[in-house]
Amino acid sequence: MSQDAIAGPEIEASASQVQHVEDRQTVVFRLSGESYGIEIFRVNEIIRMRDITPIPRTEAHIRGLVNLRGKTIPVVDLRVRMGLEVVEETDSSRIIVVDAEDGQVGIIVDAVNEVVTLEGQHIEPTPSLANDDQTEFVEAVAKRDAELVTLLNLDSALAA
């Protein structure tokens, strides 16, 4: 018993050194020409672009309110938040509705590519050298074929 108790933390520590990360089901979408991912269990639904009513005197990244089946939900533009170039909306633009701390929130994206399983061995924590606006919103980066998918930390990306 006591041996186990002592051994426990050591095992955990060594596991984290190996950086074993589980596979993740991820919704992959595009923002300003790059691929990003959100874990699928955070995503409620994906809807087409619709009229957004701006809310005056709110932060720039809050684009406004949309009507989601009789509910009004706020929509954010993460490109503004992360200092990316804002691209014109196209037919492929979508709003990803996610569960945030303060209820449902919509995220505008340029396109939704697919839902994929990212293998744990291909997921790496954020390289700490990158020192731009994005890092605080990024949780990890995954390699998929020749492409890099930036996995967002939703909670900090949507935090006030």
Next chain:
Amino acid sequence: MSAELDMSQYVDLFLQEADEQIEILEQETLKLEEDPTSERLQIIFRAAHTLKGSSRAMGFAGMAELTHEMENVLDQLREGRLLVSTEIADALLQCQDELRQMVVSIREGNGDQGDCSALVAQLQGFVNGSSAPLAMDAAPAAASGPKEESLPLSHELVDTLKQAAEQSPIRQLRVRLNAECVMKFARAYMVTGVLTEVAELLATVPSVEDLEEEKFSLQFIALFQGGPTDDELLAQLKGISEIDSLVLSPWTAEATPELTVASNEAELAPAAPAAPVAPAAPAAPAAKAPSMDANKQAASVSGQTVRVDVTRLDALMNLIGELVIDRTRIAQIGSELGSKFSDPNIDALEETVSHIARITSDLQDQIMKARMMPIETVFNRFPRVVRDLAQKLGKDVKLELVGGETELDRSVIEVIGDPLLHILRNSVDHGLEDPDTREQLGKPRQGRVLVKACHQDNHIVIEISDDGRGIDAERIRKKAVEKGLLTKDQAERMTEREALQYIFSSGFSTAAEVSEVSGRGVGMDIVRSNLQRLGGLIDLETEVGKGSRFVLRLPLTLAIIRGLLTNVGEQVIVLPLGSVVETLLVEAASIQSVNRNEVIVLRGQTLPLVRLNEMFAIHSREDSTEDGQYVVVVGLAERRIGLAVDGLVGEKEVVIKSLSRFCGEVPGISGATILGDGNVALIADVNGIVLKESA
């Protein structure tokens, strides 16, 4: 395991029912002292009985025991073997408090904890005490023979009775109370109560009012029509104790008593009144039938209700919103098709769409109505509070509640209770004088507090008035100066009305002594700010020595408002119609500038002008101001400001959606709504804007 699961399912149901029954118990017990009718006792008894049954079934022994004892006492009261006294009413109310606590404890998963042995003992005391006088009752009654006093009938009464007698025979009941009877009016009340219940009571001699005030010696006569046979009626009446004799006879203008039954004989009358109705009284079944029918009907109507979770209603409301949007889409698709093709089916489609439109708006109305509740649910808390408060303060208070059936949305019901209660407490504590002082002032010893609700336009108006000492504006001025809220000069220049507004400032209390009840100076300011947040107003009228009257004006619902839709740039901004005073189209030239702030002059009054496009940083269309400027004059209490908008769209009922917490507090915006075309529009926080701009 599965049994436990099942029980936990029932616990919710049980608790719901318990809450309901305890509420009934309390309401009816409070009314009992003033109006101890047998129907009321029956209702209370039934509630206690239901509670006993269900708590026993759920295995809450403590609760079952308490309700069982309550039931015993109530049974004695019902049978007339016990009298309703303040003591008993107090005990019953304590039982209800105890039951409430048990319910809370059960809800928290701790079972029916609580020691109610003292209460149980007290209740048992009532029951045991009552059986002794009952036994003694019969003997002296038999000994002292009935002795009749003459009770003359007035000419008017005789005339009325003669007329009534033409339709169906009138009988008279001569009642003689026991000389030791303590609460004569209660006995009289019970007799008239029975008669009103089973027959049609026409008159009493002395009058019912005199009976209530005990303005009679020991005898009185009740005249009635219809009802069961003599024997049955006597059987029902003999249950009332402290009655020496009951004499039942047909009434004629000459009034000769024919049938005399002393109480001991009445007791010998068939105990089971279940005997078939004798054909000797043909009027009886006919008279009784309709009232029974009515009872049945009432029972079945009240049975046709269903409990619905409010979130379900909200969900329904949202679904309808969705339906409206799809309907608009279909209409659009229809008209697009119509412009491309010519087909009779397209016309049919348009017809169907307009039919759907009507149905959806009806649906919306119906659901709104389903959310409405009578304000009674709030009022019901008041009698108990006032009773306890009056007892504690040694005051005699008559609380009148008027307009309890007035309906308003449950969103308002939920928030309005506390402010009302606060004002009510104030009225009883500070407003009303104690009985002795009142007597010296030449007022009735009993103070009166009236709470009245009614609909007015799209609002509910609630008045709370008392006939107490009123509020002295002089004292408020002095106090405001003392507190440093005003300079002496300012206070003197202030009108009485303005001075009164200071009772709504924080830290302000004119009560000479801080009491446990009120007087800490927190409260009225909170009351007012809470009301304003709801889009309501509060006003105060008072006259020193005569009393005060608080008037609250609230929207009927917080979920739906009537809004004035305005254009600001490309956006639609909704202004709550309740705040809109008028709309104007003013020439651009008439907008003046004072200290670099724009103002308009309206009938001699200068109003600050706020441009909503600037406030909300929305680009206005270029042409919008050419023909003049649309101004919506809005107000809060006596403050008025003008809001400049680009255009007026119209009036509409809108469903209020709160802004997501995600957006934080947005100054000037109180919420959002979804318009008929499915787009989201913002609702302006007009009260907030007025407060800010006119400060």
